Amino acid sequence: MTVSADGLPDTAAPGDPAPPPGLVVVGHFDQPPGYGINRPRGADSWLFTWTTGGRGRLRHGHTEARAGAGDLVVLAPGAAHGYGVEPGARHWRFWWAHCQARPTWRSWLRPYDAGGGMYVVTPTPDAVRGRVEAAFHRMLADARWTGTEAPPVMAPGEEPVAVAHGTAARELALCALEEVVLLTAGIARTQLPRPGVDDRVRRAQALIDADPAAAHTVRSLAAHVALSPSRFAHLFTGQLGQSPMRALREARLRHAARLLETTGLSVERVAAASGFASPYHFNRVFRERYGTPPGTYRSVGPMVGV
Known part of the structure; x- marks a missing residue:
C-alpha cells in the first residue's frame, strides 16, 4: 500500500503536501512493509531521515537511495519525492524531521551530495550513533518546550511526533538537529588514512x-x-x-x-x-x-x- 500525502490528515495548508516552511516537525516511526509516502509536488521544507533499524528506500527527483541503520538521508526542497519501507524488508524504523535547514549545514552536507538535492550521509561510525539518536530524542522533547520551565523529558510510549510552535522551542530543536548533521557529515572533513596504515x-x-x-x-x-x-x-x-x-x-x-x-x-x-x-x-x-x-x-x- 502506498500512502499519498494528499490523503494524510490536514497538517498543512490546503494543497501543500508537506508541513509549511517555518515549522519544525520531528517524529519517530517504526513502519511495516507496505508503508510509503509519495509527494509529487515535493516540499517547501527540508526532510531529514535517520534510520535505526530495518531498511527504507527514498526517492528525490530522479535520484534513489536505500537507507540502513546509521544512515542519514536528507532531501532538499523543490523536487518530487517519496519514501517508504524497502520491498522485502520486514520494517523501517527511523527518525524524521521537517524544517528549514540552517545555511551552514549545506557545506557539511556537500560532500555527500547524491544529485538532485539528495544527500546520503554514510557510513556513520558506530561510536557516534548512540549520540546521534540521543540528539533526536532531545529534539523531540525540545520541540514541546513552552519556554516557561525546563524542556520536557521524553517518556516511553509518549506521542512520537512533535511540532515546535514557539520560537525558543524551534531554535532549541534545530540545535539538536545541527548536532546530528555535524556528527554524521563531519566525517567527510577528515581525510582518513588507507587501511593497513601503521x-x-x-x-x-x-x-x-x-x-x-x-x-x-x-x-x-x-x-x-x-x-x-x-x-x-x-x-x-x-x-x-x-x-x-x-x-x-x-x-x-x-x-x-x-x-x-x-x-x-x-x-x-x-x-x-x-x-x-x-x-x-x-x-x-x-x-x-x-x-x-x-x-x-x-x-x-x-x-x-x-
Whole structure:
C-alpha cells in the first residue's frame, strides 16, 4: 500500500503536501512493509531521515537511495519525492524531521551530495550513533518546550511526533538537529588514512586533523608517536604518499575552507585561525588548492573538487 500525502490528515495548508516552511516537525516511526509516502509536488521544507533499524528506500527527483541503520538521508526542497519501507524488508524504523535547514549545514552536507538535492550521509561510525539518536530524542522533547520551565523529558510510549510552535522551542530543536548533521557529515572533513596504515602514522594524522592550526613540526609529530624525525618522515611519506608538512598544509586548507563557508571571519582572520602566518601565502596556496581566491570561494564556492 502506498500512502499519498494528499490523503494524510490536514497538517498543512490546503494543497501543500508537506508541513509549511517555518515549522519544525520531528517524529519517530517504526513502519511495516507496505508503508510509503509519495509527494509529487515535493516540499517547501527540508526532510531529514535517520534510520535505526530495518531498511527504507527514498526517492528525490530522479535520484534513489536505500537507507540502513546509521544512515542519514536528507532531501532538499523543490523536487518530487517519496519514501517508504524497502520491498522485502520486514520494517523501517527511523527518525524524521521537517524544517528549514540552517545555511551552514549545506557545506557539511556537500560532500555527500547524491544529485538532485539528495544527500546520503554514510557510513556513520558506530561510536557516534548512540549520540546521534540521543540528539533526536532531545529534539523531540525540545520541540514541546513552552519556554516557561525546563524542556520536557521524553517518556516511553509518549506521542512520537512533535511540532515546535514557539520560537525558543524551534531554535532549541534545530540545535539538536545541527548536532546530528555535524556528527554524521563531519566525517567527510577528515581525510582518513588507507587501511593497513601503521598505527603511528594514523595517530599523527589524527593529531593534525584535530588541530591543524597548531604549530606542528616534523619533530613534534615524531615525538608524539615515539619515532625519530627522520624515521617518522620516511614512514609517513611512504604510507600516505605525502610528507607530514604537506599533510599539515592540506588540513589547514580544509579548515580554512570550512571557516569561509560557515563564518563571517575576514580572510586575514581565517588565515591566522588556520595556522597560516602570512595572509599573502594563504591566498596563494588556497587559490592553488581550490582554484579561486578565499574571498571568491566564500561567495561562489569551490571551482574544483573539495
